[in-house]
Amino acid sequence: MLTLNQLTKAYSVGDPALRDVTFRVPRGQVVGLIGPSGAGKSTLIRCINRLVEPSSGAIYLDETDLTCLGSRELRRARRRIGMIFQEYALVERLTVMENVLSGRLGYVPFWRSFTRRFPGHDIENAYRLLDRVGLLAHADKRADALSGGQRQRVGIARALAQEPELLLVDEPTASLDPKTSRQIMRLITEICAERQLPAIVNIHDVPLAQQFVDRLVGLRAGQMVFDDTPDRLDEAMLTEIYGAEDWTAMDQEDDEPESSSDTQISLRLPGAAT
């Protein structure tokens, strides 16, 4: 379970990026984080694994307060937190397998990672994860030889290789087409359900978020202005988060993926049944 308590991030100039954000994510729950650009979505999830240093407040992952760890303990805490990135952030000149195994870096000594001699169970697990995301045949390809959707699935496998207790997902669908976006979101939510993982998914596509997540948190200028189930997000609330706009056109887009049943079948991923 993840608990954020009055999390605040202030930069030396300008308005604070986050102000007193407080919420709790129980096991297995997928929280969608929505809000306009610059609302602090990225800062929030980066404060949790301290790629960005929070200014004040506390972040508890189970019993550990992540905000007051020394560098060695921080590395131990980071390996418990899987992160999936916008634009995939794979190391492009490494193979798919090396990218997945890089999720184990926090667990193995330097000489093992340097000589690529990862323990047998790590390699076995990496193959299992690649099979789960449908990329078993691509293990020895270089990461930059894959398509966008495939790369993001490698990113998911890398995060899962850490055997995380929490997933942080930063705009996973930002550069993907609508169909691939839905496949990726479905894969993430299915995996979180299988492993009872809590997750925070930072996402700008509101209809997509409503379709897949259990709960939505809305940020505006660093403050929480919404925290409820996706069906409670109405036009008034959207205006509160994003500012005034005509929101009626969005519903049609929302219905589109459900409109035909054969799309649903083709969206199923290979390996999803296992």
Next chain:
Amino acid sequence: MTANTAYPRRWKRPPQLVTTRRWRLTLPLLVVAYLVLALGSLEIDAGRVVEGLSRGARFIQGFLQPDFVSRWQDIRQGLIESLTMTLTATVVGVLISVPIGIGAARNLSPRPVYLVCRSIVAVSRSLQEIIIAIFLVAMFGFGPFAGFLTLAFASIGFVAKLLADDIEEASASQIEAIRATGASGLQLIHYAIQPQVMPRLIGLSLYRLDINFRESAVIGIVGAGGIGATLNTAIDRYEYDSAGAILLLVIAIVMLSEYGSSYLRKTLQ
């Protein structure tokens, strides 16, 4: 906006650099005046030009009939010395450059380490090879050892700076992603940085090998051994035919290594 507003029909690009009209006129005048004065102080002398041209003709005559044979022993030894110096200096220089280059990358290193490494790079780059060679020959005596040290020192500035710049341009998101897995500093460098900069580092090392061979011919003139020393001796003895042979060999080797390294770099991408 409204139909009867009158808009101007002329437009001129506003001055971009010097905005006051007076300075726009005086600055070019000052530059021209300085140029005229400077040319006046050079003591251009037609007589010396003519004399120099006839001496140049003798050089060319010698170079057109290169003599590889009569000084072959000296040439052979000079070439071997130069090649040894070049290869050892490049390997040692690159090995030392890698940690300094990593230290001089702003996105990886803490501020004090960054400043120290950038100063090492700056010192190495600001001193020309010949100046370093003069110092080192004075310190360690004539011969290829001084040349080896010179080239290794000069390689550090070159390779470390370009490597550091390349690391600074490496994708920040890939670094962030590896950091987020809980990787240690060494693992971060090996998994996130090394794959991104390796092709460039190999390219730089091969390029530096080229440069070092060319420089080895120059620093020999101030006593640092190698083919440069042989060339200097030949010119001092007015043996322009032997000097021509040496120059031809240097050109051939530089072209060969240029061709070889560009071929290697292409296949490595």
